[in-house]
Amino acid sequence: MEKLLEQYKETRKKLAALNYAFFLIGWDSETEAPKGCFEHRSEMIGVLSEEEFKTSTSPEYIKVVNELFAHSDQLDDLMQREIKKVKKDLDKQLKVPMNEYVEFSMLLAKSQNVWAEAKVTNDFSKFAPYLEKIIVFQKKMMKYYETPEVKGFDVILDNFEEGATEAFYDNFFDTLKRDLVPFVKQVTSRNLPAEHKLDNLLFDKTRQKEFSKYLMDVLAFDQDRGLIKESEHPFTSGAGTTEVRVTTHYYEDNLFSNIFSVIHELGHATYEQQVNPILDDTTLGGGATMAMHESQSRFFENILGRSYAFWQAHYPKLQEIFKEELKNVTLDDFYQLVNVSKRTLIRTEADELTYPLHIMVRYDIEKALFENKLKVEDLPKAWSKLMKDYLDVEVPSDKEGVLQDIHWAGGMFGYFPTYALGSAIGAQIYSVMQKELDVDAILLQGNTKPINDWLKEHIHQYGGSKTPNEMLLMLMNEKFNPQYYITYLKNKYSKIYNIPLN
């Protein structure tokens, strides 16, 4: 056993080092690499990927993992979990014939280019045949990945959120349909007095940067183990707890884009930084699941970052930085402005309240596709109908409809629902936090450190060593329950929009 573990750890270390190289190469690609380097770079990545593939599928390594798995009763709890996870991923990898895997990767690379072109030219018919092929492949993968426990569409969902099933998501989204959709219609039929107060204003980039720095300070982000930089699309990236990096993007005509990107990404990054460092060398570092990660970023962005107390504390600083631009915008105006809710077309620009409805559209479509109830050619029609049902909007074009997201072109089915689930988990965690902490008082004080500490204790420290439900059970003796989310949203928006709750 000792010797097996040693062999396992040696390979794990080599894979970690290769992933470390990928992390930095990727970071560089997104933030500063000169455009002329990419052809050579992709070759180099190819060589390193091949090395990674060879290492992670070598007969010796497979043997070691299988033997450890067979005798996992002799392993400590953490190692048991790790081996279980590694074995599951390895089995999946080995189930797909190499040539099919390569073919699929090539299809995805090509499809993403075709999608981009189809989006620009608003021509779904261009993309449709590729999407068709992707789904055929995905269905094959689904078959390969099936186990006695996980079958059909559940396989797709499990890919991005371990343990999440169709029955689970159905319950979640049905609850939203029943309890939230009518409320959203009420809210979005109203207007807020302040809602046009920033129209046509420009916000200097250098001063926006100053506010980003300020946000890192007040959100207690450990800058000895992280940094902020610019990229086309904001993201968080890192390697263990010792370096976690975030990016943002500045638009001079959109003050909020940077502010909420920074707060959102710092939610992800704080989670990563606060994992117990003993997990750094294991495969259980980082966040528990996609949804759990998203729960933290959206908790930061929406529950903290769009709260009244947060802006009570920090709006004066923002006003100081943008003296001229914000001179006629009061704190109350500003609070309204960051919480305007509108029935709109684009998911990534949706507000906190309507956001989950955009996800429901995608979930329904994915489910129908994989259960053979919807053909690719009928996607635009289905999209329009669902947008009408949930958000009561007409979709004027495919580029503002079914073509807006890159995910499906990348074969990422089952990804979307984790976004909404994350928001809901965040609200559930918040319900407990409010009982234990005076959150508003902490926010008013100006620094979120006590909140970060609380999250570290109850969520972050565990990294991937516990499932979301395990953590929720420890925290509140209750599994995931969508009602907390609905209650949170209704309470917040009924006040902002002055809608009496029944």
Next chain:
Amino acid sequence: MEKLLEQYKETRKKLAALNYAFFLIGWDSETEAPKGCFEHRSEMIGVLSEEEFKTSTSPEYIKVVNELFAHSDQLDDLMQREIKKVKKDLDKQLKVPMNEYVEFSMLLAKSQNVWAEAKVTNDFSKFAPYLEKIIVFQKKMMKYYETPEVKGFDVILDNFEEGATEAFYDNFFDTLKRDLVPFVKQVTSRNLPAEHKLDNLLFDKTRQKEFSKYLMDVLAFDQDRGLIKESEHPFTSGAGTTEVRVTTHYYEDNLFSNIFSVIHELGHATYEQQVNPILDDTTLGGGATMAMHESQSRFFENILGRSYAFWQAHYPKLQEIFKEELKNVTLDDFYQLVNVSKRTLIRTEADELTYPLHIMVRYDIEKALFENKLKVEDLPKAWSKLMKDYLDVEVPSDKEGVLQDIHWAGGMFGYFPTYALGSAIGAQIYSVMQKELDVDAILLQGNTKPINDWLKEHIHQYGGSKTPNEMLLMLMNEKFNPQYYITYLKNKYSKIYNIPLN
């Protein structure tokens, strides 16, 4: 043969990919990595280095290299050169017993810390025992590396400049001693009218950055394949011709530091970018030798960058950027300011004219050490004597004397002479360039592109596929000859300092 070559190329590719990772990790470490990441990072680097070591010393690879070398008559010219080089490096690597190599690496790591402390506290006795050990090790290595052709101190010199011998450098430095040292004494005994005109001025960093950007443009640096960033000490780093990066450092109280760092590093970078791309995948990419690389950076920095014509073209821009600061500094003043020559103590701050004399001090000491004519304990005394002989200055402390450079603490004996040799090669190349191009007219025009093109044609394109002497012979039918350097320096400085030449 076909199969051997294929095997060779596969390993070469893997080593290239690992080096690519090292390049980006190193770049990140120097330019932006958060300080908390370095412990974990060095572990990851350790794993990748081990992988590199295993790959480059695997029995299969050694066999392939040896067989290709044995049958190199069947290889094309380029591959012959490559295999010869690879075989030489591999033989060197294999000659040192692994445990000694590791021990030496650890000694060097430790020594550099000790050196830093000794320098700060001005205490040579702290560093001396480490330096002693390093030299003992180096002498052992020297023995290991000896071949029938290369013996004794030549081994040390060959490490950093292939083919350079003691006899060669002796001739070079003896010429400088005879023909340059008296002239330097004449020059440095005089003062220039403008020499204090920038004293006590501060230069805003943002505006310095603007001028760096301007320099990249006028030096025709291809920014699609490169970029500029900040680091503690300026350097150039890259991977083949498709990405070559430089750094600089801004000091508000020193306008010249950034300007000449940028020009110097762009000299290195332009060389790298202009190598024939067919060499990118080979081990013959990059510059030919250390001295040849330095010849290009110093050609840019000194011969172009400190010329009158260059500032005739670009001083107006600098004056526009620093309107207030430079309002009383004329072009003629500025030309004097960038060419002030002084007898000073610190090599890295030395001017173009006195610089090679600082190198001579180090060369004499290295030679004496390896020929057992000087003991480590007597180093400070020897240093003071040589500084007096060549530069006529008194050395007031070891930190401004023998402790000033990190090189010896890193085991880098034989490195210094390449700096001076580089300057001299640059001047020799310049002598031909002036016959073929109207260099001043090109500089006056404002963009160095035609000069870069000329360098590409005659030097850069060859990368490491030709030696410096081969290139010089092709260019001018003459090998390296230090007289061009002396003539260049005397012509330039006699004019600036108004000293009649005999």
